[in-house]
Amino acid sequence: GGRPGRELVLATTTSTEDSGLLDYLLPYFTERTGIQVKVVAVGTGQALEMGRKGDADVLLVHAKPDELKFVADGYGTERHDVMYNDFIIIGPAADPAGIKGLADVKEAFRLIAAAQATFVSRGDNSGTHKKEKAIWAAMETVLAGDWYVEVGQGMGATLGIADEKQGYLLIDRATYLAQKASISLEIMVEGDELLLNQYGVIPVNPARHDGINERGARMFVEWLISDEAQELIGKFGVEEFGQPLFFPNAGR
């Protein structure tokens, strides 16, 4: 079989679609190449699984260790950095744990745990969740009790819950900015190097399945890390939010 070479299936995490980045970016790609991109936005784990099963031609995700393993296992042919944004800790204005303005995430986490202040976790093994777990792992906190709420949902939904519960939350800046207007939580901690959120692009290995759109995937990767696309990424969101949502860093 095989889809017509004009179509490409891109599996990606919900953040790229929900932020509007892909709707903004893809028309340019289609114009250049004539290739229609079919975006399937799912959880990170699900996107990788789609790649393993050969149901997507190319992946755009943000869970670097998993991505590297994916390529090492032979499911993908290569991996390129595309862009990054960063995670931030947001929380209620009252700031019961007293973390506002801290530069050290670990210190912030420790204070939250010590105060038993409500903390809302994605709890879904997504890139964001893994980042959060990595930070917790550095200390000996027992993640149990009413204060630690594991919701098992996407970023947007988790943000809604945190806002309702007036809890702290680790969130990617793009999602925060996109929904900032409708919530009351404020930025507490930002800027720690630990909080970088790297996105990568991976063409699925055509050798493992019939019908992978190898050529399309290659063109997509090449275009995404090209100067044109990188520049577009850097401009996205500036008009609306006064700052970019993603920072291009291909080849850097």
Next chain:
Amino acid sequence: MNHPVAAVDLRKSYNGRLVLAADEFRLAAGQVTALVGPSGAGKTTLLRLAAGLETPDSGELYWFGRPSNAADLAARRRLGFVFQMPRLFSGTVYENLAYGLRLRGLGEGEIRERVERLLQQVGLSEFSAQVARSLSGGEQQRVALARTLITGPEVIFLDEPTANLDPPNVKAIEELVTGYCREQGAAVAWVTHNIFQARRCSQQLVFLAEGRVVEAGPTHRLVQEAAEARTRAFLSGEMIY
């Protein structure tokens, strides 16, 4: 005389066709009023109107001397109706008979006693536990009658209650109903196609045809000197079918 049911000028049309126009209709306490007439004459319609199951297009209806009112539960509970086709509930014969008594709040002991007596009277003692709808046609007809009689109504509307019965059973049912009528002073309206039955059991007779009351009066008088040819033909037994 005491007339628990009285109606004036009842009219009913279906889809623009007038199927009943009864100037006067009364049921006397302690008497059986036979309703006879051709198929489609309006006998069932008249019963249904008189029992409040159907709303007349016009006319007046009185129950126990007062304007009828379907919301008047107490009055309605003094009426009983046995449909032309038995409409038994799912469940056993016992449950069918017990239903009306349960509604009236009787205790289970009293219910059992009454059900057993009634079933015996209609010859169905052994069928108490049988699924009612699996009974034979004639058996179902008797259950339907018993189910109504058991509630002790003062007015009973019977729509061809013995149509599916053999002669001995007809005899038993006739005796049961006329006995009840006499003893309880109940008013009975009894639709039948059997002229012998009408003669045997009724004191009053109403002859309907094409939606109109052709003739009405005491049965013995009409049998001897009906004014209308059709009534005479029917009552004379000239047509015994």
Next chain:
Amino acid sequence: MNHPVAAVDLRKSYNGRLVLAADEFRLAAGQVTALVGPSGAGKTTLLRLAAGLETPDSGELYWFGRPSNAADLAARRRLGFVFQMPRLFSGTVYENLAYGLRLRGLGEGEIRERVERLLQQVGLSEFSAQVARSLSGGEQQRVALARTLITGPEVIFLDEPTANLDPPNVKAIEELVTGYCREQGAAVAWVTHNIFQARRCSQQLVFLAEGRVVEAGPTHRLVQEAAEARTRAFLSGEMIY
């Protein structure tokens, strides 16, 4: 003589109670066989078994000289059944009559013609477009009969087909059925509680009681010299109810 339906040793129990045990039962072509007997005797059960609507616990059944087989559509289509309670389909009277003809692939013109003829014969010409289930009891009974006769069956099972009819209508139906039987050479099984009807219309008679064939034979002979007291009592008209 030609017997389109013949059965030997038919037995049927419900919930362990034997309700029918008929050693022999036959229907002769061109003749009406009356089935009489008390309510619950097993008349309906016998008809249903003979028509293949019910499976006997044991016994043999032959249709047109061959073992009966419900899957044999051609044979089944030569049988007709009129139920004790009319089971009309939703829709109009016309649609009810047309149904059997449509199944047989007749054209709409032919259907209309036949329906009109049959409706006239049962006195329901004006009711063609009425919703069948809104008819009066006797009207429904006639539609049920007409719906079966219209298919031209060679064997007809009639379960109390005139129970809800007035004398003139009974007369008309009797003439219709006996005429059909004679002219078409059809075999007719006719359950009735009316001894006059049995005498008038049947050549053969079967008297059932408590699930057994008490007596069977030519009607005129049984009327004169029935062996059993019960049969005599019934046939003599001593019990006219």
Next chain:
Amino acid sequence: MLQGLREALGMLWGGDAELWGIIARSLLVSLTAVALAAAVGVPLGAAVGLRRFRGRTLLRRVLRTFMGLPPVVVGLIVYLTLSRSGPLGPLDLLFTPTAMIIAQFLLALPIVAALAAGTVEGIDEQVREAALTLGATARQAEYKVLAEARRGLVTAVAAAYGRVAAEVGAVMLVGGNIRGYTRVMTTAIALETRQGQYGLAIGLGLVLIVISFLVNMIVEAGGEAR
């Protein structure tokens, strides 16, 4: 996939406290919601099926349409109502099992009512009349019709249960899928799916189906018994 099923079964046998907790919570939420929907929906359906009143046809059509209420929309409406900034915010019900019951109740109600209406319409007017002539009040006569329509009502309730027990959109929104508190079978399945754990997701799905099967058996038995 077999692997996932094995894993799910292993958790069951192994007495995995979290899984059993999820199962218990699912049953609690869905059964409560359906019980409430039956309590309101059966009388409502009976009224629509049996009574003649203005707007009856419209109401029936609305109920039928609402059999297809999108769970996400119901979830959103409940969400916005219970939200801190919503009219019922002070009750503090958002992200609780109660909120999930409310949402599932709203989904189940039109299903029970519309199917019940259809069922009682099928039972002949004759039953109602017979009951009336035997001395029943209008309400008692309706009840008799319902009793005769018992099997159909059981089917209606089973359909509603099927809908809500399988539903994920509404409970996800108003419950929040909070681990140990509002996580139920369907939201757990959705979570496993998002993580690409298809085997485990299907395994949990099979467990859910088996539960539904058992619930159905019990409900049916209840319907036959009376």
Next chain:
Amino acid sequence: MLQGLREALGMLWGGDAELWGIIARSLLVSLTAVALAAAVGVPLGAAVGLRRFRGRTLLRRVLRTFMGLPPVVVGLIVYLTLSRSGPLGPLDLLFTPTAMIIAQFLLALPIVAALAAGTVEGIDEQVREAALTLGATARQAEYKVLAEARRGLVTAVAAAYGRVAAEVGAVMLVGGNIRGYTRVMTTAIALETRQGQYGLAIGLGLVLIVISFLVNMIVEAGGEAR
């Protein structure tokens, strides 16, 4: 919320091509799925309701249970079947409207069948016997029962339509919610919800409900007509 509704209606009136495309696609997918489910489910339900065969009780119970198939699980099973690495991979149906129709068909089938079975059981055995004595084949007699059960069957189909038209879990998985290709009303609503556009999500939901209402009216009219 009103704002969102206004926005949704504005898009409708404004002839927003994308929205109208989504509506058309939703109708195409759900109506096709339900039509297929009716074609298979009505005869299946009739068989379960009317025939006596071994395993009938079990089959009926299974159908009832499957009224509650979790959409996500059905979606996953269809996904794994149609996946490139699944048995039907070569057909290349994943993330197509066809895949969505298959998933919704599987969800609708048990609903149609179980409700149809309940409905025909309610129609008396008497109708079937009457048809048989008038010369119907076993099949024709069953058809007559179905014809008498018409209104109940319409309700069954309406219930199934309601289920699939509102369903999001299965179509999201097997369709992928691809813009302009497999995005339907419910997946669009889910997307808006994820983006926090609650108003617009509810607006779209109301549009979906209005569509269901119209579909119901048409289906009902069809049921009365015959």
